[in-house]
Amino acid sequence: MGRSDKAAEANGTKQPKKRAHIEPEEEEEELEEGYELEEEAELDSEDEGMELGDEDGEEEEALLEMFTQAEIIEDMRKAGEVKSGKAIAEKDRELETAADFMQWLIAPMTLEKFYSEYWEKKPFVIQRKNCRGYYNGWFGKDDVIALLRTGKMLYGKNVDVTNYVDNERVTLNKDGAADADEVLRNFEGGCSVRVLHPQRWSDPLWLMLSTLERHWESVVGCNTYLTPPGSQGFSPHFDDIEAFVLQTEGRKHWRCYAPREGGELLPRVSSPNFLQEDIGEPVLEFDLEAGDLLYMPRGTIHQANCLPDSHSMHITVSTGQQNTWADFLAITLPRALELAAEEHVELRRSVPRDVLNYMGVVHSDSSDTRREEFVGKMAQLFSLMLESAPWDPATDQLGAMFQRARLPPVPLGGAPRPSTAAKVGPDTKVRLAHPGCARLVVEGDSAVVYHMMRNPRDLHCERPAGAGHGEGEHEHDAAGGCCDGDEKPPGAAELGAGKDGEEEDDEDTTLEFPVEWAPGLELLLLSYPTTVPVSSVPLDSVDESVEMVKEMVEAGILVVQ
Incomplete structure (x- = not known):
């Protein structure tokens, strides 16, 4: 694509807002109101587009039927026959490595089988009776206690203390920082402890989630749940994320239910809390033990309780929120x-x-x-x-939002360190630091490179400013997307609005160049893993090529070979 074509196609695009992977924290009344409004909107549209509606109805019936075919799969491998997930993730930052890690996560199921038969279709459980240590070392009870002992975990933002008694969710959060001893006393008294976004502090979870973000090319989040014996922390509900539950310690009894109707398939907002009589009979009922995995598509109604003889510790990894x-x-x-x-x-x-x-409504029967x-x-x-x-510009906006919201790269032992700009000259050879680390977006008269190299890890999945801070109603709220159910995705209705009114400083996550430099940027971003001599970058002068490459090397987007 030529320079003038690039500028014309994206004329007047606006810099996308940060698309965060957040914790929906509305009060229960707000959740219920939004859910009811969505149902009313669906009813209002029932009389329109009947032919399309009939086709959709048949597809919904087929998907609901598929939900009833949820499965329990046994992994027959022994401990000595399985690979280390950390060793796979630490290998390099290639896309193939990310796919290998995802394969490890759901083994022995293949990726092909997962995406063709289960993804967004039906739940499944993988039981690893011969390999209870499969998820050892990622995050456990001792890690929860260590975080609480820092004295910096804030109620409602970093940690929740909850219980489910007499069909009602109870939250014991207070204001300010959580007192470790008090939280642990509540745990001993029957309360669950949820740590929100622990990847901000846990290096193993940082490695896990950043690897999965490369695989899914969308934001991935997680929460962790520590539950004492004989208790339940959360009401039955469904979520708006694809959930992968990794049991790291103990065991928990789970019940999964199909969506009650087609409108609850792959929902874009989470449900309110349900009563037991609302949800029917489970399509899956099982004990999740250490090393086991549970996958739940969006819309899977679920609840879980700890058995009397063991505590439970699990990680919920999630993605797909508001990414439809x-x-x-x-x-x-x-x-x-x-x-x-x-x-x-x-x-x-x-x-x-x-x-x-x-x-109009008064003429609808005419x-x-x-x-x-x-x-x-x-x-x-x-x-x-x-x-x-x-x-294409809309896809670039989606890519830019992902770059701004994703985790920064994990330092790997064999990874090249960012090179200093002083090394760059016409004869220097450079390449992209790793695939997918930057996105070119044409915005008016500028070619803007969005990148994740300096994203703040401690703000991953941070709620956008002004979005509110409720208590969070659900067990797996949050983890995989960008915004609350009643918000538009950041950047929605803004494509083409220009760069006026930017809300935050993006110097660390964007580089801005003249739009005429777009072909040179395109070459550098698409050449991976091939090295590119600076003198071959197609700009009007070698000096311009050196200037552009120096900025990208300084940002860590390019490395000198």
Whole structure:
């Protein structure tokens, strides 16, 4: 793509906001209100698009039926036959290594089988009776206590103390920092202890999540749960994330239920807490023991209680929150409408002067033929909008949001250290530090490189400023996406809005160059793992090439070979 084409295609794009992987922390009343509003919206649309609705209904029925086919799979390998997950993740930052780690996480199931038969379709459990230490060393009870002993864990933000008694969730959080001794007394008294986003402090979890972010190319989060014997910490509910539950210590009794109706399949918001009589019979009931794995697609209703003879410690790794086609279109369509209106006079014509006489709720049962003509006209106008949709710039916005929200790279023993800019000259050879570490976005007259090299680890999954701080209702709230259920994805309806009104300083996570330098940036970002001589970067002068490469080396995006 030429320079002028790049500028024209992304004319006036706005810098995306940070797309955080956050903890939805609304009060229960707000969750219920949002859930009810979503249900009402679905009811209002039932009479429209019946043919499409029939097809969707058949697909929903098939998916609901698939949920009832949830499985328990036995891993027959012995301890001496399995690889070390940490050794795999620490190998390098290649995409193949990330895929190998994901394969290790769900072994003996293959990645191909997982994505074709289970991902977003149905839950499964992998039981490792011969390898109870499979997830040893990632995070355990001693790690929870060590974090509490720092005196820096804040109630509601870093740690929750909860219980589920008489069909009701009870939260024992106080204001300020959690007192370790008090939290442990509550634990001994039957309360669960949830640590939120422990990857901020735990190096093993930093390694795990950053590796999985490379595999999924979207934000990955986690919470951990320490539960005493004979207790339950959370109400039955479903979440808006893909959940992978890794049992590291003890055991816990789980019950998983299918969504109650098609509208609860792959939800974009989490549910309110359910009563036991709301959820029917489980499709899976089992004990999760150390080394076992549970996968739950979004919408899986679930609850778990600790058995009387053992405490439980598990990690919930999650992704996929607000990362759907609907969220992508929320970014794309507003700008698509603007571009289509500029290009097609038909979209600039007035609506019919008598439209109020046959469209609207009071006319919804009318047989007026003008209603059918109106719907046909809308289909025609939507097709014009789709023809103008800026698919590539919208995808770049998605990529930029991911770069700003993901974890910084974990220092690896064999990884090259960032080179100093002083080494760069026309004969210097450079390459990308590792695949996927940066994204080129054309924004007006600028070519902006978003990167994750200096992202703050201690803010990973941080709630955006002003989003509120409730207590968090659910066991697996949070972990895999970008925003609350009632928020638009950051960047939605903003593609093409220009760079005015930026809300935060991005000097550490972006590099801005003239748009004419985009072809040189494209070469550097796409050449991995091949090295590129600075003199071959296609800019107007070698001095410009040296200047650009120096900035990218200084940021850690490029390394000198």
